[in-house]
Amino acid sequence: MKSILQFLRNAWMPAVVFLGVVAIWQIVVIAFKIHPIVLPSPIAVLQSGWERREVLFRGAWITSLAALVGFVTSVLVGTLIAILFSQSARIRTALYPYVIFLQTVPIVAIAPLLIIWSGYNFRTIVLVTVIISVFPIIANVTAGLISIDKNLRDLFTLYSASRWQTLVKLRIPAAIPHLVIGMRISCGLAVVGAIIGELFVGSGGTYEGLGTIMTKWQARNLTSALIAAVLVSTIIGVAFFVGVNLFSRTALRRWTVGTNFESEP
Amino acid sequence: MILSESQNNSPAPNVDCSQLTVSFPKHGIVLDELDMHVQSGTIVTLLGPSGCGKSTLLRCVAGLQDATRGEIRIGGVAPQGAQSDISFVFQDPTLLPWRSIRENVLLPLELKRHTSRTVSRQRASEILTTVGLASAHHKKRPSELSGGMKMRASIARALVTDPSLLLLDEPFAALDDMLRSKLNELLLDLWAKRKRTILFVTHNIAESVFLSHRIALLMNGKIREWIDVPFEHPRQPELRSDPTFMKLCAQIASRFASEPTQSQNP
Numbered sequence: 001m002k003s004i005l006q007f008l009r010n011a012w013m014p015a016v017v018f019l020g021v022v023a024i025w026q027i028v029v030i031a032f033k034i035h036p037i038v039l040p041s042p043i044a045v046l047q048s049g050w051e052r053r054e055v056l057f058r059g060a061w062i063t064s065l066a067a068l069v070g071f072v073t074s075v076l077v078g079t080l081i082a083i084l085f086s087q088s089a090r091i092r093t094a095l096y097p098y099v100i101f102l103q104t105v106p107i108v109a110i111a112p113l114l115i116i117w118s119g120y121n122f123r124t125i126v127l128v129t130v131i132i133s134v135f136p137i138i139a140n141v142t143a144g145l146i147s148i149d150k151n152l153r154d155l156f157t158l159y160s161a162s163r164w165q166t167l168v169k170l171r172i173p174a175a176i177p178h179l180v181i182g183m184r185i186s187c188g189l190a191v192v193g194a195i196i197g198e199l200f201v202g203s204g205g206t207y208e209g210l211g212t213i214m215t216k217w218q219a220r221n222l223t224s225a226l227i228a229a230v231l232v233s234t235i236i237g238v239a240f241f242v243g244v245n246l247f248s249r250t251a252l253r254r255w256t257v258g259t260n261f262e263s264e265p
Numbered sequence: 266m267i268l269s270e271s272q273n274n275s276p277a278p279n280v281d282c283s284q285l286t287v288s289f290p291k292h293g294i295v296l297d298e299l300d301m302h303v304q305s306g307t308i309v310t311l312l313g314p315s316g317c318g319k320s321t322l323l324r325c326v327a328g329l330q331d332a333t334r335g336e337i338r339i340g341g342v343a344p345q346g347a348q349s350d351i352s353f354v355f356q357d358p359t360l361l362p363w364r365s366i367r368e369n370v371l372l373p374l375e376l377k378r379h380t381s382r383t384v385s386r387q388r389a390s391e392i393l394t395t396v397g398l399a400s401a402h403h404k405k406r407p408s409e410l411s412g413g414m415k416m417r418a419s420i421a422r423a424l425v426t427d428p429s430l431l432l433l434d435e436p437f438a439a440l441d442d443m444l445r446s447k448l449n450e451l452l453l454d455l456w457a458k459r460k461r462t463i464l465f466v467t468h469n470i471a472e473s474v475f476l477s478h479r480i481a482l483l484m485n486g487k488i489r490e491w492i493d494v495p496f497e498h499p500r501q502p503e504l505r506s507d508p509t510f511m512k513l514c515a516q517i518a519s520r521f522a523s524e525p526t527q528s529q530n531p
Contacts, residue, residue, distance in 0.1 A: 151359040154329050158353050159376040169375070173363050258408040259362035 040224035049228030055213060060232050063194050063209040066122060067236065070129025071190035075183060077130065078137025085138070086145035086171060087163070103135040107193070111200040120207070125197030132193035136185040144178025145171045176255035177262075180248040187240035195233055210236075273427040275350060277306040277462040278340030280326060280430065285335035287321050295321045297486035298335065303479075305340075308456060308463040310473035313483030314521065319466045322483070323432050326464060327353050339430060352423035354433040358415035360407040360422075367393065367403040370422045377426065392421045396451060413444040417451075424455065433465045437472070449475055450502060457499055470514045475505060482517070484524055492517065 022042045028034070029041040036044060049056060081099070085092045111128060118124040148171060156166045198211025210233050217225045248256050256262050280303035287296040295318045303309045311319040324330035325337060328344055328351070336343060339351075352373075360369045370389040393403055396417040407415055416436060423431060433452075437445040449472060456463055467473050473480050480492040494513070496504060504510050 149359070151355045151357055152361070154324075154327075154353070154355070155359055155372075156376070157329060158327060158351065159373050161376045165376055169372070170361070173361070176363075255363045258406050260408075 037221050037223050040227065044224045045227045045231075048222070048224035049231070052225055052228070055208075056210075056229060056232050059208055059210040059213045059229070060236060062207070063191070063198065063211065063233065064236050064239075066125045066197065066209060067129055067190045067194035067240065070126045070193055071133055071187055071240070073126065073130050074134040074137050074186055074190065075179075078134045078182070078186075079141050079179065081134075081138050082141035082145055082175075083167070083172075085142045086167070092142070099135065099138050102131060105131075107132055107196060111197070115200060120201050122207070124201050125194055125207075125209070128197035128200070129190050129193035132196070133186040133189040136189070137179070137182040140178045140182030140185075141175050144175030148174055173255050176252055177259065180244065180252065180256060180261070183244045183248075184241060187244050188237050191233060191237040191240055273350065273429060275429050276340075277429050277460060278350075279303060279305045279338075280462060280464065281338040281341075282322070282325070283336050283338075285322070285325060285337065286333045287318070287325060287330065288333050295486055296325070296332075299487055301481065301488060303462060303464060305462050306460045307478040308465060308476050310465045310467060310477040310480045311483055312467060312470065312473045312480050312517070314468060317483045318486045319468075319483045320434050323353075323434050323464060323466050326430075327351055327432050329353075350426075350428055351430045351432060352426060352428035354419055354423045354431070354436045356435045356438055358407065358412075358419040360415060360418060362407055365404050365406055366398065366410065366418045369407070369418060370425050373422060373426045389421070389425055392425050393418065395455070396421045396424070413440055413448070416440060416448065420448075420452075420455075427459070429461055431461055431463045433463070435466050435468070438467070438469070445469075445472065446502065446505070452476060453498065453500060470517050471505065474510060474513055474517070475500065480517070482520060484521075489524070490520065 025039075026042050029039055040048070085095070107128060110131075114124050114127050118127060152170060152174075153166075156170055161169070194209065195211040195214075198207065198209040199215055201207055202209065202212025202215050210229055214226055214229050217229065249262065280301070282299055282301040285296050285299040285301070286294065288294045297318075299318075299322065301322075311322060313319050321330060325332050326339070360366075361372070364372070367386065367389050370393060371385055374385045374388070390400060390403055394400065398414060398417050398421065402410060402414065407418070410418070420436070423433075437448050440448065452463075452465075453476065465473070465476060474494055477494055478498075480494060481488045482490045482492065492513075496510070
């Protein structure tokens with residue numbers, strides 16, 4: 001109850017800003033008689049979105065699914081790579097440049113390659129999603145696994161803890177807050193990755209994610225519907241973020257709440 | 266019954282260092298051909314200003330720091346790497362924040378795959394109660410406890426394996442005076458029960474006099490002087506206001522004052 005009040009107290013100001021922006025938008029569109037293809041009014045966007053609600057809803061579902069599968073894969077694969085990196089500075093030195101390569105490679109440039117290798121399908125979209133969203137997981141979890149308090153490391157040395165014991169009882173639990181930070185960045189990127197993947201895959205297949213739908217609407221100059229689709233994809237991103245925070249405060253509670261990472265609610 | 270099962274029957278060891286030298290690339294020589302003999306079953310304090318090498322000496326004895334030259338013998342043998350029979354208390358409580366107090370105390374037993382879980386738990390609870398943490402606190406997280414309580418838990422963790430040699434690195438430095446006095450008394454009580462060898466690092470003169478049989482004055486990487494503390498154990502809190510006690514403290518303080526103070530970390 002207290003937290004709901006707190007939420008309302010924090011939420012009203014951004015809400016006012018949002019309503020203000022929408023109001024100005026509506027006024028500007030009417031006052032300057034802007035053509036709907038350039039900028040439709042907020043009401044037109046709402047109408048257009050409502051008319052296409054079924055397509056949008058199905059698209060959102062398909063995109064969310066691709067983003068979720070890609071995100072979960074990123075979290076698992078990224079964590080495993082980070083654990084590998086934490087085991088030896090030599091492995092880190094040898095492989096880290098390639099992880100950075102993964103981060104810096106223009107996804108737009110390799111997407112066509114991925115399509116050739118993997119086809120016009122869901123798998124390719126998930127691949128694009130993983131390539132875009134895995135880096136924050138690897139970087140943050142690796143940092144968490146290796147930046148352990150010196151005294152704690154000494155404590156484990158003192159009791160002759162094995163490499164495995166140190167990993168399981170010290171490094172991994174200590175890295176979980178870092179994992180959450182990585183997940184917060186990565187979840188938004190996963191949604192972006194899924195839509196980018198769809199932009200490429202959609203043009204050649206029978207796939208109906210948000211990205212695919214947007215390509216079609218763009219071809220038909222349906223600006224209002226496009227803006228509605230953008231809003232829907234934003235909502236997906238926000239939902240992912242909220243989901244990660246919930247996950248952090250429930251399933252990962254033991255390692256996040258009361259450990260200098262998140263305060264008690 | 267439970268205590269005797271996990272009790273360590275190896276005798277308290279002597280600790281000997283000969284020609285112990287440690288130098289770091291950045292700080293130069295930290296320990297300079299240091300010789301030290303610690304009698305088994307006694308409390309010895311390493312006293313000195315910060316940067317004198319007292320913590321490094323303690324870490325060498327614990328096996329956490331390699332000596333550049335020289336030798337350490339614990340119970341007459343040179344230790345190979347980390348020793349199972351030594352416990353170390355850090356200046357910070359160094360508790361795992363995601364574990365409850367009792368789970369923290371259990372950690373050494375877990376790492377050594379000691380006894381059964383149930384026996385271990387009972388042992389942890391007993392030790393926690395011994396150091397003055399009521400059972401209501403055993404399931405709390407470190408973040409829910411005060412600094413003094415966390416330090417008590419940290420001491421309990423060090424004692425849970427019943428080590429024959431206990432090393433403490435300025436454990437009470439961050440606590441207020443009243444708490445420090447209380448924990449000093451607790452440490453003496455604990456020592457009286459098992460008569461283990463205790464090496465205690467501090468820069469607090471009154472604390473060193475109150476606790477120890479002998480005090481090693483460390484300056485610039487060497488032991489300058491040994492001071493035998495003439496008071497009998499068990500010692501009562503009132504000892505601190507005894508004129509001889511205060512006189513000894515003043516004498517020790519003057520030893521440090523007369524020493525030309527070199528820059529702490531060259």
